[in-house]
Amino acid sequence: MDDLTFWFIARITGLTAFAVLSLSVLSGEALRTSVLDFLAKNRAIRRLHDFTTPLWLPLVFAHIIALLFDKTAAIRPIDVVVPFVNPYEPYLLPIGLGTISFDIIMVVTVTSWLRSRMNNTLWMWIHRTSYIAFVALFFHAAYSGTDFDAPLVSALAWSTAAGLAILGVSRIIWGRLPA
Numbered sequence: 001m002d003d004l005t006f007w008f009i010a011r012i013t014g015l016t017a018f019a020v021l022s023l024s025v026l027s028g029e030a031l032r033t034s035v036l037d038f039l040a041k042n043r044a045i046r047r048l049h050d051f052t053t054p055l056w057l058p059l060v061f062a063h064i065i066a067l068l069f070d071k072t073a074a075i076r077p078i079d080v081v082v083p084f085v086n087p088y089e090p091y092l093l094p095i096g097l098g099t100i101s102f103d104i105i106m107v108v109t110v111t112s113w114l115r116s117r118m119n120n121t122l123w124m125w126i127h128r129t130s131y132i133a134f135v136a137l138f139f140h141a142a143y144s145g146t147d148f149d150a151p152l153v154s155a156l157a158w159s160t161a162a163g164l165a166i167l168g169v170s171r172i173i174w175g176r177l178p179a
């Protein structure tokens with residue numbers, strides 16, 4: 001396989017992971033609001049959240065493995081877990097943001113599996129770091145990616161950001177609804 005093949009795999013899996021994580025964060029935030037009541041019951045939104053949450057794993061691993069093989073990207077194994085040490089100077093910040101996002105989402109996913117053994121408040125605060133991960137992911141994809149200028153990709157990304165903002169404002173105004 002040549003470098004272009006790895007590059008295409010990295011782009012496809014990165015964009016699909018972005019779409020899946022967007023749905024996961026949106027459905028998670030929607031769970032305690034009534035904003036989507038006209039569209040679906042809380043149980044359906046919960047199912048969507050549970051379904052989309054682990055889907056990112058194979059996609060992001062494929063994204064990273066493809067980039068490790070792609071000589072142009074010049075990603076080393078250490079860049080996958082330690083942010084802002086990659087030698088490719090112009091992309092130091094955007095690639096580092098991808099690493100931060102990866103680290104946070106990994107912790108959020110593992111703690112989701114360990115939830116029953118954890119203190120609920122600690123679990124909740126760890127879980128809320130997903131918003132930080134999403135912001136880091138947004139700028140990672142926008143500034144290191146090739147396809148973010150494409151109308152479809154840009155529309156998806158900005159509608160997710162707008163959706164998160166609307167849900168966030170509704171939680172500030174109406175508070176967090178009980179489960």
Ligand code: HEM
Binds near residue numbers: 014060137
């Ligand atoms: C949560 C984990 C991650 C997700 C969801 C993700 C997603 C994305 C997305 C959506 C793009 C834009 C693709 C495009 O525009 O075609 C991208 C590009 C890129 N990502 Fe990630 N990424 C993640 C983690 C990482 C990590 C840990 C690294 C390496 C340390 C990395 C390195 C790159 C590079 C080098 C590009 C540019 C690829 C190109 O040349 O188009 N990503 N990523």
